[in-house]
Amino acid sequence: MKPIGLTTTQAIEIALEAESLLEKAGKVASIYICDRHQAHLISLTMGGVKLASTAIAGNKARQSAYTGKSTRQTRDGNVSPEVLGLAQLVPWAGGVPIYDEEGNLLGAIGVSNLSEDEDEQYATESVRKSYRTTK
Numbered sequence: 090m091k092p093i094g095l096t097t098t099q100a101i102e103i104a105l106e107a108e109s110l111l112e113k114a115g116k117v118a119s120i121y122i123c124d125r126h127q128a129h130l131i132s133l134t135m136g137g138v139k140l141a142s143t144a145i146a147g148n149k150a151r152q153s154a155y156t157g158k159s160t161r162q163t164r165d166g167n168v169s170p171e172v173l174g175l176a177q178l179v180p181w182a183g184g185v186p187i188y189d190e191e192g193n194l195l196g197a198i199g200v201s202n203l204s205e206d207e208d209e210q211y212a213t214e215s216v217r218k219s220y221r222t223t224k
Contacts (some may be wrong), residue, residue: 095187095196100130103198107215108133118202118211121146125194127154142202149184149199157194160184161209183208187216
C-alpha cells in the first residue's frame with residue numbers, strides 16, 4: 090500500500106510553480122503549503138507583500154486541508170459544523186486542496202496578497218501545472 094500524503098519535494102515543486110506564475114504576471118504573493126494533517130511543509134513570501142498575507146495564506150491552506158474543500162466553497166456556505174470550530178476560519182478564496190489521481194487528499198495550498206479570485210487562480214494553476222489535481 091502506497092503512503093498517502095504530500096512530500097516536501099512535491100510541496101516545493103508546487104510552491105516554485107506558483108512563484109514562477111506570479112513572477113511572469115508581475116505580481117507578488119505569499120504561498121503556503123501544508124499536508125493533509127495541516128502540518129506546514131513550505132512557505133514562500135515574495136518581496137512586497139502586505140504584512141498579513143503570510144498568515145492569511147497559511148490559514149487558507151490549513152482550512153482547505155482540514156475541510157478538503159477550497160476556501161471559496163466553505164465561504165459560500167458549503168460549511169459543515171466542524172469547520173465552524175476552526176479558530177482561524179478564512180472568509181476569502183485562495184485556499185485549494187491538493188488531491189492525487191485516486192482522489193486522496195494530500196494537503197493544500199494557500200495564496201494571499203491579490204484579489205481573492207487571483208489568489209485562487211494562482212493556487213489552482215500551480216497545483217495543476219505540478220501534476221496534481223484539485224477538486
